[in-house]
Amino acid sequence: MANNYLNFINGKHVPAKSGKTYENRNPADTDDLVGLFPSSDASDVADAVAAAKAAYPKWKATPAPARGEIMRRATEKLIARKEECARIATREMGKVLKETRGDVQEAIDTGLYAAGESRRLWGTVVPSELANKMAYVTRQPMGVWGMICPWNFPMAIPSWKLFPALTCGNTAVIKPATLTPATVHEFVSALADAGVPAGVVNIVYGSGAAVARRC
């Protein structure tokens, strides 16, 4: 029984504009169809980038510890769903359950680190040469990050990128590995359920080549 997955843009689930989909099958048992995923192209990416751009000012203005609290809540979701996520990752990537449980745990640990780091995004204050003058350095996020992830750590590697990026105040468009999209769906669902606002993180599924033709 296949699941129909959709792109996640601006908080909404939408099909690829072309309407095309591709099959994601279990490499240990190709009879096992994990799901159908959108075959997106550059125009879908454009929508996702626009959503991420629009969501950026408000997310940037959210105090970092508040962003960190959302990351922490997302890890609670992952902890609750760890076994389910591990099974999905094993079904689409192939590595054994012991390893996919470890993969999800790595995402959890990365999220807990991010939550703490949100209160330690230190800048630096140094003395000015001049009297009555203050000189210091503060951190700023950069804007929209595009992320293209590999398939061998289907949740851990996306978490390495998304947790720090979002905690710093950036927004994101992620193109999951063509072979392991379902695990990213699980991960971003945890973020959304934890309260990440619409447009802050967006998913565009499809092949790297098709999606990249936006330049």
Add this chain to the structure above:
Amino acid sequence: MCGKNLKRCSLELGGKNAEIVLDDADLDLALEGVLWGAFGTTGQRCTATSRLIVQAGVYDKLVGMVVERAKKLKVGNGLDESNEVGPCVSDGQRKTVHGYVEIGQKEGAKLLCGGEPLAGGAYDKGFFYKPTVFGDVTPSMRIAREEIFGPVLSCIRVKDFEEAVKVLNDTPYGLSSSIYTRNVNLAMKAIETIEAGITYVNAPTIGAECHLPFGGVKDTGNGHREGGWTAYDIFSEPKTVYIDYSGALQKAQIDNAEY
């Protein structure tokens, strides 16, 4: 694309990671390390152990131990918890792996075990490959230089510590590395002289912790480190702020200096 638009770009890229084992190493420990490093995740980690560099005094013994255990690894569907190694991620990837095995044989490496897909029964529905070990590999062979990304290990014999490090460094990649030895001085020299973003002592090349910097040198990566505190430097940029509360125009030295 990022370069053209002057946008920050963070790249991971690949590895050809090696485990060095010296004559004085705990061989059982080195064995567990290389089995996990080479065949865990079916060898599909950027940090996977794809080269085993062994000092001559223990080469035959250790390689024999590796082959005996590699043959016994339980390969199958990852949902069955009695299995230790899953399939290759795709048919294309398995073809790539087998292509390299054929190259290795043509180059004159000695195929000690594996070297072909697993077939029959449930194996026919998936992309399974036998854990494969090559012996008598030389550093110039393609299987010693190119990333295979599958369950294929190349064993290289060296005469001493210096040659071991030289062979380990003889690659355009530089992600992970490990050395098994009981000699603390050699371990310290290895840490200093191995060209890699990550070095393990008496542990395998895989298994990084999420809160430490992760990344490679040379052709692996573009200088950035993911994981830990360094990830936050990638995803933010500094803004320098000067607040002048003197009520006057003050000039810092560069505008005042008389030379």
